[in-house]
Amino acid sequence: MDLKLESSLWVGNKRYRAVLTGWHLKWTEVDKKNRDKKTVSVPVAEVVGVEEGRVEILPQKSVEDTDKDFTVFYVKRSSGGGSGGLLWRLGRTQFSCPSRVLRDQWTKHLRAALKTHSPLRPHRLLVFINPFGGKKKGRQIYHSLVAPLFELAGISSHVIVTERANQARDHLLKKDLTGFDGVVCVGGDGMFSELLHGLVGRTQQEAGLCENDPAVALQPCPLHIGIIPAGSTDCVCYATVGVIDPVTSALHIIIGDSQPLDVCSVHHSSALVRYSVSLLGYGFYGDVLAESEKHRWMGPLRYDYSGTMVYLSNRSYSGTVKYLPADPLLSSPRDKTRCLAGCGVCSRSTERLFPHSSDSGSLYSSHFSQFSTDSEGEWVSVEGRFRCLSLTCMSSSCARSPQGLSPSAHLADGTGDLILVWDTHPLSFLKFLYRHTSTQDQFDLPFVEVHRVKAVRFSVPSGREEQEYEEIGGLSSETDGEREHVDTVSRNGSQQHLAERATTNEQKTATPFLCGLCCKKSPAVSVWNCDGEILPFTEILCKIHGQLVRLYARGIEDRAAVHNSQERDECRRMCIPKSLT
Numbered sequence: 001m002d003l004k005l006e007s008s009l010w011v012g013n014k015r016y017r018a019v020l021t022g023w024h025l026k027w028t029e030v031d032k033k034n035r036d037k038k039t040v041s042v043p044v045a046e047v048v049g050v051e052e053g054r055v056e057i058l059p060q061k062s063v064e065d066t067d068k069d070f071t072v073f074y075v076k077r078s079s080g081g082g083s084g085g086l087l088w089r090l091g092r093t094q095f096s097c098p099s100r101v102l103r104d105q106w107t108k109h110l111r112a113a114l115k116t117h118s119p120l121r122p123h124r125l126l127v128f129i130n131p132f133g134g135k136k137k138g139r140q141i142y143h144s145l146v147a148p149l150f151e152l153a154g155i156s157s158h159v160i161v162t163e164r165a166n167q168a169r170d171h172l173l174k175k176d177l178t179g180f181d182g183v184v185c186v187g188g189d190g191m192f193s194e195l196l197h198g199l200v201g202r203t204q205q206e207a208g209l210c211e212n213d214p215a216v217a218l219q220p221c222p223l224h225i226g227i228i229p230a231g232s233t234d235c236v237c238y239a240t241v242g243v244i245d246p247v248t249s250a251l252h253i254i255i256g257d258s259q260p261l262d263v264c265s266v267h268h269s270s271a272l273v274r275y276s277v278s279l280l281g282y283g284f285y286g287d288v289l290a291e292s293e294k295h296r297w298m299g300p301l302r303y304d305y306s307g308t309m310v311y312l313s314n315r316s317y318s319g320t321v322k323y324l325p326a327d328p329l330l331s332s333p334r335d336k337t338r339c340l341a342g343c344g345v346c347s348r349s350t351e352r353l354f355p356h357s358s359d360s361g362s363l364y365s366s367h368f369s370q371f372s373t374d375s376e377g378e379w380v381s382v383e384g385r386f387r388c389l390s391l392t393c394m395s396s397s398c399a400r401s402p403q404g405l406s407p408s409a410h411l412a413d414g415t416g417d418l419i420l421v422w423d424t425h426p427l428s429f430l431k432f433l434y435r436h437t438s439t440q441d442q443f444d445l446p447f448v449e450v451h452r453v454k455a456v457r458f459s460v461p462s463g464r465e466e467q468e469y470e471e472i473g474g475l476s477s478e479t480d481g482e483r484e485h486v487d488t489v490s491r492n493g494s495q496q497h498l499a500e501r502a503t504t505n506e507q508k509t510a511t512p513f514l515c516g517l518c519c520k521k522s523p524a525v526s527v528w529n530c531d532g533e534i535l536p537f538t539e540i541l542c543k544i545h546g547q548l549v550r551l552y553a554r555g556i557e558d559r560a561a562v563h564n565s566q567e568r569d570e571c572r573r574m575c576i577p578k579s580l581t
């Protein structure tokens, strides 16, 4: 069907020339002398719904069923929001036609255009609400802000309010999911993690793949994940949408946006332990999480309180980190770029990760050849005392840190960023932490390293692994300036860089940093914080799986980029043969 339609329409008492092409719906005010005034242009992909009559949805849905009118709902951007992201709101325009025939033509053409240009719009969603996440407002957020939008867009949803932790994960692993286009969580990073584990696990079971083997190329999940933020950190939402706003996230779900996301699998003793996307952290972030679990009643504030307590306890830990570097020619964690909507690095990675995506056999072998646990030739090894180690598959920006743990990390490039923070003076470590709250470069410090990697191994000096982690007051193990540079050595043609090794792996003499907190023995090992869950193992092997899941999101929209995209779309429209528009 030729989707082009052009006619005169009225909005209130003003006359407009309205045009629908395949890509855009535009309406231009025409004055009494037939001169064009300002134009509103909405990409068809961002039209939320079309209804006959004069329709309002707020404060509640009302329809004035006139036979020459129709109402268009669409995405409207507004300023505000963090990290350069944009808030989305529901725009609404009521059009009046000269005849009913023309009105029916407009609604028919618009609906047909939506089908053609938004193939990933969900029709049926499975929604899990955590009533206890964040400020405990999940139910209210869903019913007052999200459900009316889903209804308007004709999405039917099956809603489950969870009664226990891991209910959503178990449902996805075991129950019939036929007919659902996507799964949505209303909650925080913990709820997202449940959906991630459920969907990734289910997909591998159905594909007959073994999740325990880090060398296996996992099968990407067929269902999309939507996140309605209602948690404490909401890092995955912030880093993939750019704002924490339930309406913005609901609109991304409705229009079927699609953002692939890298996922890290974490293994111990040849078994899968968990998956991670935002933070796999040992030392400071592990200790903060362990401390914060005791103060859940504080809600989102528990992290600031625990962060301060852990900072004052002034700990560092010994360990050996081995990592498999990613190709440095493709990108670097210090290249000062940002992964934004339409990111070129991520799109080029899709081609690299899935070279013949129609052929699942070659998909498996291409992934498989990227990684081998025995490819010692490429591994780099460092050992010493660390304040913290972090591995993140994306920037992990959040309200506390608008640029994130690794501001130039990419959502879907098949790599993770490994951040090593060597033991240092407490005030230097504070400087490092503080830089996360501004645009200052937290990697531009002599005790910090960042590497773009495909895999990581971590081990502790022998005898320490079994030592139980005790949550106790802090001690200072002052080692600043005591690190030793060890030359790069070549073994069997492979490079092993034992950089900046600490003088000793033994526990240092305790020096109180702040008294009141310091009167117990410091633990020899920390715990791993895996996207907000404590791992029961210290020695781990991690592998990044490129683009393993897809979210209903598009990455962070840059204000300037959105402005320019209107011109780009216009150009694209003019360059495409009319038969295709």
Ligand SMILES: CCCCCCCCCCCCC/C=C/[C@@H](O)[C@H](CO)NC(=O)CCCCCCCCCCCCCCC
Binding pocket: 188, 189, 190, 233, 234, 235, 278, 279, 285, 288, 289, 303, 304, 307, 308, 311, 396, 398, 400, 401, 405, 430, 433, 434, 436, 437, 529, 530, 531, 532
């Ligand atoms: C001086 C200000 C320093 C501010 C430092 C801010 C760094 C913030 C970096 C946040 C990175 C979040 C990554 C995402 C992790 C999620 O998968 C996970 C689950 O939701 N969240 C956490 O583990 C929750 C982790 C929360 C960590 C909060 C750390 C707060 C540190 C406060 C230190 C204060 C020192 C004050 C000394 C007087």
Ligand SMILES: Nc1ncnc2c1ncn2[C@@H]1O[C@H](COP(=O)(O)OP(=O)(O)OP(=O)(O)O)[C@@H](O)[C@H]1O
Binding pocket: 129, 130, 131, 132, 133, 134, 135, 162, 163, 164, 165, 166, 186, 187, 188, 189, 190, 191, 192, 194, 230, 231, 232, 233, 234, 235, 532
């Ligand atoms: N009904 C429930 N009762 C208790 N725990 C639940 C329930 N439903 C889900 N959970 C668990 O609660 C944990 C935390 O939830 P959620 O992630 O939604 O909020 P949060 O911890 O406040 O936010 P964030 O993870 O962003 O810091 C999740 O790990 C989830 O497994």
Ligand SMILES: [Ca+2]
Binding pocket: 262, 392, 393, 394, 409, 410, 411, 412, 413, 414, 415, 416
């Ligand atoms: Ca990545």
